[in-house]
Amino acid sequence: MIATPINIADAEASDAGGEFEMHLTTRFGEIQVLVDSIVEFPDGLIGVGGSRYALLRTDQASPFVWLQSLTDPNLALPVTNPHRFVSDFKVELSDEEGEHLGFEDGEPAEVFVTVTATSILADCTINTKAPILIRERRGYQVLNQAAGVAVKTPLFPA
Numbered sequence: 001m002i003a004t005p006i007n008i009a010d011a012e013a014s015d016a017g018g019e020f021e022m023h024l025t026t027r028f029g030e031i032q033v034l035v036d037s038i039v040e041f042p043d044g045l046i047g048v049g050g051s052r053y054a055l056l057r058t059d060q061a062s063p064f065v066w067l068q069s070l071t072d073p074n075l076a077l078p079v080t081n082p083h084r085f086v087s088d089f090k091v092e093l094s095d096e097e098g099e100h101l102g103f104e105d106g107e108p109a110e111v112f113v114t115v116t117a118t119s120i121l122a123d124c125t126i127n128t129k130a131p132i133l134i135r136e137r138r139g140y141q142v143l144n145q146a147a148g149v150a151v152k153t154p155l156f157p158a
Contacts, residue, residue: 079112109135124155
């Protein structure tokens with residue numbers, strides 16, 4: 001399987017004609033990781049190890065993608081664009097955090113949230129409190145200061 005990078009700008013899969021970085025055996029089988037799919041997390045991710053991940057799409061029609069660790073082949077986190085599920089979702093950062101991350105210039109970043117999936121749809125949640133911001137293949141998981149965000153926001157509200 002080729003790890004199809006997502007075109008982060010519009011969350012559509014790009015063609016697999018890019019340069020390969022590595023081969024990796026994961027829960028998805030043997031994959032070839034494209035350079036364009038790799039995201040560096042200088043500050044890591046909350047609660048998990050590693051700083052190099054690839055954004056993988058296993059189903060072109062799915063709103064979900066995988067954040068696959070490049071150092072731990074057993075670690076892959078389902079993520080999604082929160083705007084597809086929460087129409088009024090927004091990320092607010094403190095001035096200090098925005099400056100630390102280099103986001104104070106107002107240039108947009110792509111936003112993803114981690115997904116907790118269960119066999120019962122009503123129990124599936126997304127973490128709107130700690131979204132992942134990606135710009136220029138650098139990612140940061142931040143603490144969202146916006147009102148009404150939660151670690152467990154229902155993905156499919158009743």
